[in-house]
Amino acid sequence: AQSVTQLGSHVSVSEGALVLLRCNYSSSVPPYLFWYVQYPNQGLQLLLKYTTGATLVKGINGFEAEFKKSETSFHLTKPSAHMSDAAEYFCAVTPLGGKLIFGQGTELSVKP
């Protein structure tokens, strides 16, 4: 069965610092990969996705993620954190045509 593991339920960074949110998946075949962000009392917003092609994917709000097949990872990064980045982040995978399988989520806090 496919699964998604997000290392660290809570990550805290200073404003301007690098953001790194980790995501590893288990799958017999490379799935489609997604990062979503959720602000309090709101739904999820798609940050970026990887389907095929270039393994470094750029998303909205300055985020990017790199698909590394050998490491079964899809870590999310942003060079410089902003206060408005504070939110819950979910990594998700979907087998071809299947349902979304979510990680547990990582809460990002940004300190002034």
Next chain:
Amino acid sequence: GAVVSQHPSRVICKSGTSVKIECRSLDFQATTMFWYRQFPKQSLMLMATSNEGSKATYEQGVEKDKFLINHASLTLSTLTVTSAHPEDSSFYICSARLGVNQPQHFGDGTRLSIL
């Protein structure tokens, strides 16, 4: 971008009441819509998958008679929580996607509180 509208955003009602939540894809035709439930500080739990014109597929442990889903058109799906009780209080989120390998786009969720 793809927009999904979910209404109402918040509902507070008495135990025993039935509550209907609407999910609309505003600028695309959604072949499939999904309904999730989210408990505080937790990830999303898929309740059911809804395809236009056919019966919803419920996940294991989700009562289909309790959570009625209707997907009558390519832009609208509804979730009705029948005879709601306090344990049904939760954050319910819908999503919609255009095609099989397309990303899901989420509504803003509905906070349901049963007194």
